[in-house]
Amino acid sequence: MAIKLSFESCVRTRSVSSECAKCIDSCAYDALSLVQNSVRINLDGCVECGACDGACPTGAIESFSFENFIDGFLSSSSTLLDCKKDAVCCAAFSADELFCLAALSKKDIYVELGYCDGCKSGALKETIEDRIKEANALCDYYGVNQKLFAKYTTTFEEGKEGSVELSKRSLFGLFTKDGVKKSAEKLKSDEEFMSGKEATIDYALLKTKKLPFKRELFLKIAEKLEPSGKEWSGGLSFATDKYIDETCDNCSLCYSLCPSEALSVTQMKNAILFSPHLCLRCALCEDVCAKKSISSLPTFELSTFKTKNKKVLIKFKARVCESCGSVFSGEGSECPRCSAESEDARELLGL
Numbered sequence: 001m002a003i004k005l006s007f008e009s010c011v012r013t014r015s016v017s018s019e020c021a022k023c024i025d026s027c028a029y030d031a032l033s034l035v036q037n038s039v040r041i042n043l044d045g046c047v048e049c050g051a052c053d054g055a056c057p058t059g060a061i062e063s064f065s066f067e068n069f070i071d072g073f074l075s076s077s078s079t080l081l082d083c084k085k086d087a088v089c090c091a092a093f094s095a096d097e098l099f100c101l102a103a104l105s106k107k108d109i110y111v112e113l114g115y116c117d118g119c120k121s122g123a124l125k126e127t128i129e130d131r132i133k134e135a136n137a138l139c140d141y142y143g144v145n146q147k148l149f150a151k152y153t154t155t156f157e158e159g160k161e162g163s164v165e166l167s168k169r170s171l172f173g174l175f176t177k178d179g180v181k182k183s184a185e186k187l188k189s190d191e192e193f194m195s196g197k198e199a200t201i202d203y204a205l206l207k208t209k210k211l212p213f214k215r216e217l218f219l220k221i222a223e224k225l226e227p228s229g230k231e232w233s234g235g236l237s238f239a240t241d242k243y244i245d246e247t248c249d250n251c252s253l254c255y256s257l258c259p260s261e262a263l264s265v266t267q268m269k270n271a272i273l274f275s276p277h278l279c280l281r282c283a284l285c286e287d288v289c290a291k292k293s294i295s296s297l298p299t300f301e302l303s304t305f306k307t308k309n310k311k312v313l314i315k316f317k318a319r320v321c322e323s324c325g326s327v328f329s330g331e332g333s334e335c336p337r338c339s340a341e342s343e344d345a346r347e348l349l350g351l
């Protein structure tokens with residue numbers, strides 16, 4: 001499956017202040033880049049390993065359908081994740097996806113990393129090992145008996161198909177109906193990539209807030225599991241808890257732009273609320289905050305995936321603007337917009 005990028009789900013499209021480059025940093029083939037702050041895929045360089053998919057917090061990049069994969073994997077007798085068999089690099093699986101696989105599986109799962117040392121994406125071996133560790137720690141916390149094990153038994157040479165870019169599946173793929181379609185998409189994408197043309201964006205979709213499938217699945221699983229009683233003292237690679245200090249002026253950027261509704265505001269706009277179980281760790285809220293008032297906490301309370309609690313991060317005094325009647329927080333008798341307009345009017349009239 002050709003890599004798909006949904007611009008509307010990418011935090012770079014939501015704000016020019018976003019510094020997210022997780023997909024670009026994870027690509028060993030330099031197939032991803034930024035054109036006018038927008039992520040572009042050069043399908044000519046892309047080998048469809050899916051490492052960018054495993055790194056993207058919001059689900060903006062899709063290299064394979066995890067939903068279909070999990071169905072197929074669970075109904076098969078397989079116990080092995082293997083880049084030569086599964087058509088994507090094991091780095092295409094994020095830690096939460098690995099946990100979901102283990103929690104839904106009736107057997108231990110092995111992750112073949114023997115090929116990594118001869119592969120260009122091999123630099124991600126440690127990342128994959130860390131994700132396996134994190135998924136296993138989650139299994140311990142939730143009392144899941146199955147575990148994931150890294151396996152180093154097949155070497156790159158024994159894998160025979162060679163490196164990802166020379167694999168047979170890529171070659172055969174060119175002669176299928178899908179392959180022809182993909183080539184057409186590649187040409188279009190190359191044209192866009194080379195010209196740096198504005199990407200097509202559905203602006204209505206930019207305002208929507210949604211969770212990627214992997215988080216919806218994770219929440220469903222966590223809801224059903226009874227924690228084993230083991231302590232959890234650290235953080236998570238795919239969610240963070242937040243803190244807002246008193247420098248916050250309620251500019252509204254963080255909760256307006258948050259892609260998942262983890263951050264929200266009360267109707268009176270007098271408090272910012274946070275639901276840690278919805279946080280995708282995209283860091284957009286921190287990137288857009290000019291005063292750096294919002295930050296991540298080093299620990300995460302896992303019980304929140306079950307309780308789904310919303311907490312108050314900061315409260316403001318609510319006032320009614322005496323010019324427009326809207327509710328605002330802050331000092332003075334007018335909301336920031338009316339106050340700016342009044343200021344302009346005074347300047348124009350030389351008052």
Ligand code: SF4
Binds near residue numbers: 023056060
């Ligand atoms: S949100 Fe995903 S696609 Fe966008 S820059 Fe971050 S990792 Fe890349």
Ligand code: SF4
Binds near residue numbers: 257279285286
């Ligand atoms: S709270 Fe911040 S880090 Fe979490 S999903 Fe929203 S914008 Fe991203």
